[in-house]
Amino acid sequence: MLQQLFFAIVAIAAFSYxxxxxxxxxxNILLGKxxxxxxxxxxxxKNVMLIAFGQKKMFKRWIPATFHLFIYVAFLFTQIELIEIxxxxxxxxxxFFADKIGILYPIMLxxxxxxxxxALIGTFVFLARRNLLKIPRFHKSExxxxxxxxxxxxxxxxxxxxxxxxxxxxxxxVLQKLDPEHFHDTGxxxxxxxxxxxxxxxxxxxxxxxxxxxxxxxxxxxVFAFLNYLPSSKHLHIMLxxxxxxxxxxQPAGEMNNMPEIMDEVKSMMGLLPEGDAPAMxxxxxxxxxxxxxxxxxxxxxxxxxxxECGRCTSECPANITGKKLSPRKVMMDxxxxxxxxxxxxxxxxxxxxxxxxxxxxxxxxxxxxxDGKTLFDYISNEELHACTTCNACVEACPVMINPLDxxxxxxxxxxxxxxxxxxxxxxxxxxxxxxxxxxxIPDDRDKWAVDAMSKD
Amino acid sequence: xxxxxxxxxxxxxxxxAGQEPEILFWVGCAGSFDARAQKVTLAFxxxxxxxxxxxxxxxxxxxxTGDPARRAGNExxxxxxxxxxxxxxxxxxxxxxxxxxPHCFNVLKNEYPKLGGNYEVLHHTQLLEELIGSGxxxxxxxxxxxxxxxxxxxxxxxxxxxxxxxxxxxxxxxxNSDLTEMVRSKERGLCCGAGGAQMWKEDEPGDKxxxxxxxxxxLTTGAEVIASNCPFCLxxxxxxxxxxxxxxxxxxxxxxxxxxxxxxx
Ligand code: SF4
Ligand code: SF4
Numbered sequence: 001m002l003q004q005l006f007f008a009i010v011a012i013a014a015f016s017y018x019x020x021x022x023x024x025x026x027x028n029i030l031l032g033k034x035x036x037x038x039x040x041x042x043x044x045x046k047n048v049m050l051i052a053f054g055q056k057k058m059f060k061r062w063i064p065a066t067f068h069l070f071i072y073v074a075f076l077f078t079q080i081e082l083i084e085i086x087x088x089x090x091x092x093x094x095x096f097f098a099d100k101i102g103i104l105y106p107i108m109l110x111x112x113x114x115x116x117x118x119a120l121i122g123t124f125v126f127l128a129r130r131n132l133l134k135i136p137r138f139h140k141s142e143x144x145x146x147x148x149x150x151x152x153x154x155x156x157x158x159x160x161x162x163x164x165x166x167x168x169x170x171x172x173x174v175l176q177k178l179d180p181e182h183f184h185d186t187g188x189x190x191x192x193x194x195x196x197x198x199x200x201x202x203x204x205x206x207x208x209x210x211x212x213x214x215x216x217x218x219x220x221x222x223v224f225a226f227l228n229y230l231p232s233s234k235h236l237h238i239m240l241x242x243x244x245x246x247x248x249x250x251q252p253a254g255e256m257n258n259m260p261e262i263m264d265e266v267k268s269m270m271g272l273l274p275e276g277d278a279p280a281m282x283x284x285x286x287x288x289x290x291x292x293x294x295x296x297x298x299x300x301x302x303x304x305x306x307x308x309e310c311g312r313c314t315s316e317c318p319a320n321i322t323g324k325k326l327s328p329r330k331v332m333m334d335x336x337x338x339x340x341x342x343x344x345x346x347x348x349x350x351x352x353x354x355x356x357x358x359x360x361x362x363x364x365x366x367x368x369x370x371x372d373g374k375t376l377f378d379y380i381s382n383e384e385l386h387a388c389t390t391c392n393a394c395v396e397a398c399p400v401m402i403n404p405l406d407x408x409x410x411x412x413x414x415x416x417x418x419x420x421x422x423x424x425x426x427x428x429x430x431x432x433x434x435x436x437x438x439x440x441x442i443p444d445d446r447d448k449w450a451v452d453a454m455s456k457d
Numbered sequence: 458x459x460x461x462x463x464x465x466x467x468x469x470x471x472x473x474a475g476q477e478p479e480i481l482f483w484v485g486c487a488g489s490f491d492a493r494a495q496k497v498t499l500a501f502x503x504x505x506x507x508x509x510x511x512x513x514x515x516x517x518x519x520x521x522t523g524d525p526a527r528r529a530g531n532e533x534x535x536x537x538x539x540x541x542x543x544x545x546x547x548x549x550x551x552x553x554x555x556x557x558x559p560h561c562f563n564v565l566k567n568e569y570p571k572l573g574g575n576y577e578v579l580h581h582t583q584l585l586e587e588l589i590g591s592g593x594x595x596x597x598x599x600x601x602x603x604x605x606x607x608x609x610x611x612x613x614x615x616x617x618x619x620x621x622x623x624x625x626x627x628x629x630x631x632x633n634s635d636l637t638e639m640v641r642s643k644e645r646g647l648c649c650g651a652g653g654a655q656m657w658k659e660d661e662p663g664d665k666x667x668x669x670x671x672x673x674x675x676l677t678t679g680a681e682v683i684a685s686n687c688p689f690c691l692x693x694x695x696x697x698x699x700x701x702x703x704x705x706x707x708x709x710x711x712x713x714x715x716x717x718x719x720x721x722x
Binding site: 252288316318322323413430448449 | 520
């Protein structure tokens with residue numbers, strides 16, 4: 001009874017705190033601009049099934065992909081056991097499904113155990129790979145102490161979880177012989193059925209029950225901790241990978257988003273719009289492109305929260321490979337950090353974050369009157385933006401369909417269109433396209449090559 | 458074929474004579490003005506003449522597609538150039554376009570539709586594949602490329618941007634060359650460093666130029682010929698070969714040039 005009560009309190013606390021954190025993330029994602037993303041559901045389902053569920057893009061590097069798959073599939077299957085743990089926890093039962101689903105039960109347990117052993121191997125490989133092998137993408141400058149610790153914490157958490165499962169199952173296997181009344185027969189389970197009796201056989205029933213309970217609580221408490229840790233971790237991808245692949249853009253990678261405001265303006269300048277269709281002049285100078293999470297699309301921010309910081313993008317980026325400051329992973333991490341910063345300030349409700357000229361009339365701090373004097377340009381430098389060749393290698397490399405290039409291009413648009421800044425080198429190109437119709441200032445006729453060629457022998 | 462026999466009609470002249478070509482050849486800024494790229498433009502015209510495709514160019518009525526301006530962030534300049542081009546194309550009732558530059562190809566194919574310009578757009582390597590496949594363009598056996606070790610550089614805008622990896626490779630296969638892939642090829646192909654308006658600006662500070670990185674990779678395959686499909690890659694890789702002082706032994710060519718060379722056009 002006491003255990004049940006304690007369980008109920010912990011579970012409800014864990015779920016409600018996690019729920020609050022997830023709502024905060026949702027709010028932060030929606031700090032971005034509205035963008036309608038829909039259509040072609042067939043292709044979207046395919047992306048979710050193949051790329052999120054099926055991990056298709058991971059398999060471009062099959063060694064890490066295989067170990068990652070072990071951990072991932074083990075994680076998926078353990079969810080079934082988790083349901084049982086929740087039922088047992090709330091209702092004080094023991095292995096609720098054991099006498100209800102027949103042969104399926106030992107099949108389930110065996111599957112989970114085999115996968116868990118594979119996951120255990122995977123976890124050790126990943127810990128070694130992160131900490132012992134010198135894999136460049138894990139040691140770039142944006143991988144400061146926190147991203148490194150974050151990655152290790154999760155792997156250690158995984159080990160604790162597995163320790164919980166095996167001590168629970170191992171002790172249970174022995175207890176089934178001692179007290180079949182309470183400890184239902186689960187059928188033969190490969191690892192715990194072999195190593196349980198071998199290592200724990202001969203211990204008294206009391207000690208065994210303590211080990212079994214310890215494993216059970218360790219497992220579920222680690223899960224609760226994990227759930228509440230996710231929102232501040234790169235491991236959020238285990239949830240967001242699914243919606244993120246669903247909402248991923250489906251146009252050809254080479255297509256840049258159109259800017260209808262500017263198109264209409266230019267059309268009306270050129271007299272291409274029917275009379276009366278001219279765009280209404282705005283009183284304030286409009287802002288073009290993006291300089292902060294407020295002017296990016298919500299999808300860009302979801303991308304940032306989905307990023308696993310794996311660095312596959314950065315390790316394929318030609319600018320980064322040749323020592324430029326640009327790193328597409330850093331762009332994603334910066335957007336997330338900035339969204340978190342704004343979110344935390346909004347949560348504080350402090351009036352000092354209200355735009356100065358509105359501070360007197362405003363009743364509360366909102367996303368609309370927010371101003372902390374900073375923008376994304378305080379995180380991402382112009383030098384980084386200018387190094388991008390728009391090659392799409394980062395987009396292609398990302399296993400969860402994140403698009404760093406889209407963000408880079410919107411920031412470039414802001415720089416040129418709103419700030420009238422940008423690399424001075426480019427100005428002659430702009431003027432020569434605008435005035436001469438060519439990307440270089442050349443006085444010749446455009447078909448001089450043809451005239452010359454046809455007049456030669 | 459002597460150059461005197463070359464036929465490179467202008468759209469305006471054809472229209473005046475009441476004719477409409479099968480296809481418009483979009484030459485692009487590099488293809489029109491860059492000395493190296495002009496050779497590719499000519500080579501492609503020779504092939505079109507050889508197979509008897511009725512084509513035309515816009516000449517002075519063609520303007521930059523606006524690609525470098527748009528990618529640099531200057532949407533105004535892009536829209537002005539693009540809308541002007543769309544008006545011109547509308548005037549001549551153009552339905553089908555072929556481009557020797559993958560940047561022009563990408564913008565015409567993927568970005569002009571949102572501005573009101575809809576065409577069937579081909580990259581020249583796609584047209585070449587089609588012509589070879591249908592037998593209209595015969596590749597002579599025992600040509601200069603026969604059995605030669607060659608490597609192929611995927612341009613970002615034909616490759617990743619538009620998913621076309623096979624057409625150029627099947628042209629190379631038809632040429633009977635010994636294609637040796639670089640480690641990073643197809644989806645993983647490394648950029649030459651010119652895209653996104655980099656061609657018009659100094660590099661940002663770094664350890665190495667991107668084109669040297671890419672050329673070094675091409676050179677390690679031991680190929681005598683580096684094949685490309687883009688005028689900008691052509692410049693970047695040729696510069697890279699020069700920087701490595703290999704210009705005597707390693708050549709950088711566009712696929713159209715390889716065909717002209719092979720068939721002795
Ligand atoms: S698109 Fe830009 S950021 Fe992405 S890989 Fe290419 S150069 Fe790097
Ligand atoms: S953007 Fe994608 S590829 Fe890059 S670090 Fe994040 S998850 Fe990895």
